[in-house]
């Protein structure tokens with residue numbers, strides 16, 4: 390049975406005081422002995438330590454939004470996987486559509502980052518998802534397949550225990566347009582099928598596939614009730630305690646119903 394996973398991607402939002410306050414609010418909703426669900430917050434790099442301190446002793450895990458693949462050296466502005474581990478991160482988001490489409494990251498670069506993160510002991514939340522134009526051209530599955538294949542090149546069956554996939558259709562991110570539960574479930578089932586083909590049925594069954602794209606308290610339970618949707622990666626609604634905590638509660642309700 391896959392454990393439902395609620396993750397917050399704070400993107401480039403908040404400042405020190407508001408980040409700490411939000412983290413405290415989320416921590417208060419997830420006790421250290423939380424048994425039903427997993428919860429994760431991914432603040433910007435400068436606030437990792439403070440947010441890590443605020444969630445320490447709760448059931449909330451800490452993650453970063455990116456990493457660089459080189460271990461150390463003359464890479465101005467970049468942050469290594471060992472640095473993320475050193476400041477208390479357990480997870481890193483990789484391949485987010487904003488990094489693919491705004492910053493211009495390729496599957497090849499994302500693949501190097503995946504390898505570096507896994508080598509350092511970080512768990513990876515690998516994001517994939519199609520543009521609206523891809524969906525309209527009936528290319529959703531081909532695009533997702535290519536992203537998975539490129540990003541997971543060289544990642545072993547055993548490594549996959551440390552990887553979760555987030556399906557985030559780009560047209561649903563920050564737009565208020567959520568994929569319908571049928572659209573999301575269909576894409577998730579496709580990803581699981583891809584995992585079964587590339588790896589095996591055990592890996593496919595065990596890997597968590599999260600949905601991301603305009604998740605809100607009022608659509609979270611419906612999405613997470615789908616058989617292949619194992620959680621949500623939340624952007625905008627993860628920035629407010631009174632939106633993110635109800636999504637955590639929705640997950641708990643689905644998990645225990």
Ligand SMILES: O=C(CO)COP(=O)(O)O
Pocket residue numbers: 398485557561562563564565601602603604622623624625626
């Ligand atoms: O990109 C996302 C999470 O990584 C989703 O963002 P929104 O929830 O703001 O649509």
